[in-house]
Amino acid sequence: MSAALSVGRRELGQTWPNPAVGAVVVRETPEGPLVLGRGWTSRGGRPHAEPQALAAAGEAARGATLYVTLEPCSHHGQTPPCVDAVRAAGITRVVAAIEDPDFRVAGRGFSILREAGIAVTIGPGAAEARLAHAGHIRRVTEGRxxxxxxxxxxxxxxxxxxxxxxxxxxxxxxxxxxxxxxxxxxxxxxxxxxxxxxxxxxxxxxxxxxxxxxxxxxxxxxxxxxxxxxxxxxxxxxxxxxxxxxxxxxxxxxxxxxxxxxxxxxxxxxxxxxxxxxxxxxxxxxxxxxxxxxxxxxxxxxxxxxxxxxxxxxxxxxxxxxxxxxxxxxxxxxxxxxxxxxxxxxxxxxxxxxxxxxxx
CATH class of the missing domain: 3.40.430.10 (Dihydrofolate Reductase, subunit A)
Structure with a gap:
């Protein structure tokens, strides 16, 4: 999660109106965790972090874990929902720092992943993620x-x-x-x-x-x-x-x-x-x-x-x-x-x- 937070900060200030999310695809090996792909929200807010990390991992993502700093989106915007990319890639576990308070997501992304048989863990790195995503959180909850x-x-x-x-x-x-x-x-x-x-x-x-x-x-x-x-x-x-x-x-x-x-x-x-x-x-x-x-x-x-x-x-x-x-x-x-x-x-x-x- 620390690595996901680090890559997510690469475009902080450049992704508005979207949050600057970071994502890392990891496979556990006897020698320790192996990073297969990294991704972050691009300038202007898209592509999102998750599909970029999954694309970098390719077929190796099947059966791996996705670490992401914010709940994957579940709604259709200018790009397809990130949960669709996660399911299609064959990820078996998602570790997210925090839930997305955006009413279009707000736990729905996690529900879709669980319904697809993907294990979901929420909370690691939450304090740091709340700081990194403070702008997104404030905008969708307080309108400023x-x-x-x-x-x-x-x-x-x-x-x-x-x-x-x-x-x-x-x-x-x-x-x-x-x-x-x-x-x-x-x-x-x-x-x-x-x-x-x-x-x-x-x-x-x-x-x-x-x-x-x-x-x-x-x-x-x-x-x-x-x-x-x-x-x-x-x-x-x-x-x-x-x-x-x-x-x-x-x-x-x-x-x-x-x-x-x-x-x-x-x-x-x-x-x-x-x-x-x-x-x-x-x-x-x-x-x-x-x-x-x-x-x-x-x-x-x-x-x-x-x-x-x-x-x-x-x-x-x-x-x-x-x-x-x-x-x-x-x-x-x-x-x-x-x-x-x-x-x-x-x-x-x-x-x-x-x-x-x-x-x-």
């Missing part, structure tokens, strides 16, 4: 993506200089990790304030991984995004989706659409901010399962207070920016994260410490 908040903070809990001026906080190792996070998420979201202050690209720029850049999402109520911005000039590299208020200027939308961006309009709340609950539901309807929020203090606090943060990855640098610098969460102390999330992991990224927190 799994949302990860990324923050880079100084030792005194600041994210920028006074006057909202940007400043480099973390080192090269931590910045490379952020690029990897972008590559493993379907979309990355920021606000127009960050765009105007920093002019970010929000792409993955790790060598050899440039084609894994996520959809870039900008919250821009008034459609102030400049045509000359790095985001607008790089639409050929990665898609750009802009969320605007219902009353935003039509001519600004026309300009952005002409450049290749997509503009979606949502309601404003009483405080003038865009309705985050509508935004995340629209993203899920568009197929986004894993959303990375890489934004300023106002949007970060907004997602947190709306109960829309499932995970936070906080890069803590040893530098201090001083009492007049910009707080990490607008209107909230950084310690407010612990109200919503609990600490799970901690590791060093060069001289910076990465803390990973997840929903309680």
């Amino acid at each position: 993506p799994h949302i990860m908040l990324k923050m880079a903070v100084s030792a005194d809990g600041k994210v920028g200089l006074a006057g909202r001026r940007p400043v480099a906080i973390t080192g090269a190792v931590a910045r490379a990790r952020v690029h990897l996070l972008r590559a493993t998420h379907d979309a990355v979201l920021t606000g127009i304030g960050t765009v105007l202050a920093d002019d970010p690209l929000l792409t993955c720029r790790l060598p050899g991984m440039e084609d894994r850049s996520p959809v870039r999402v900008v919250l821009d109520a008034g459609l102030r995004l400049p045509a000359t911005s790095a985001l607008a000039r790089s639409i050929a590299v990665a898609p750009l989706w802009v969320f605007a208020a219902e009353d935003a200027p039509v001519e600004r939308e026309t300009m952005l659409v002409a450049l290749g961006a997509e503009v979606m309009r949502v309601r404003r709340k009483a405080d003038g901010a865009l309705a985050l609950d509508e935004i995340v539901k629209l993203l899920a309807l568009r197929g986004i399962t894993r959303l990375m929020v890489e934004a300023g203090p106002r949007i970060a606090a907004g997602f947190l207070q709306a109960g829309l943060v499932d995970e936070a990855q906080i890069f803590e640098a040893p530098i201090r920016l001083g009492p007049d610098a910009l707080d990490a969460l607008e209107g909230l102390p950084l310690s407010a994260l612990a109200t919503y999330l609990s600490a799970q992991e901690s590791e060093w990224q060069g001289e910076d410490r990465l803390r990973i927190m997840r929903r309680r």
Whole structure:
């Protein structure tokens, strides 16, 4: 199962709207388990992992065991059900990490396999599989993506200089990790304030991984995004989706659409901010399962207070920016994260410490 989870992660962030599943066909021998074939969900969500692993194993799959990170699908979509491929291959046992909560499957795949005389074991690697498939699970059960908040903070809990001026906080190792996070998420979201202050690209720029850049999402109520911005000039590299208020200027939308961006309009709340609950539901309807929020203090606090943060990855640098610098969460102390999330992991990224927190 560890091998199946490992190969499944190869295309994490690239398979939406489908989950990034991993599968391994194994035969037990006197010398130990022999791997006959490996498969993973391809970019764009198909082919699925199971038929690819079975095809790699060929006739050797007959009488073997299939390890898979998620229950094999049992419904007809753009491809035939994976349970049909499992039965046709002559597999005698399926070991799955977790059941698929999608109402079209939800235990039906396991039932079909058992009715065909195939032994089914559920549970090995379940905790890790739930993390790997968190986006799929959240989308089919709650109608929104799994949302990860990324923050880079100084030792005194600041994210920028006074006057909202940007400043480099973390080192090269931590910045490379952020690029990897972008590559493993379907979309990355920021606000127009960050765009105007920093002019970010929000792409993955790790060598050899440039084609894994996520959809870039900008919250821009008034459609102030400049045509000359790095985001607008790089639409050929990665898609750009802009969320605007219902009353935003039509001519600004026309300009952005002409450049290749997509503009979606949502309601404003009483405080003038865009309705985050509508935004995340629209993203899920568009197929986004894993959303990375890489934004300023106002949007970060907004997602947190709306109960829309499932995970936070906080890069803590040893530098201090001083009492007049910009707080990490607008209107909230950084310690407010612990109200919503609990600490799970901690590791060093060069001289910076990465803390990973997840929903309680």
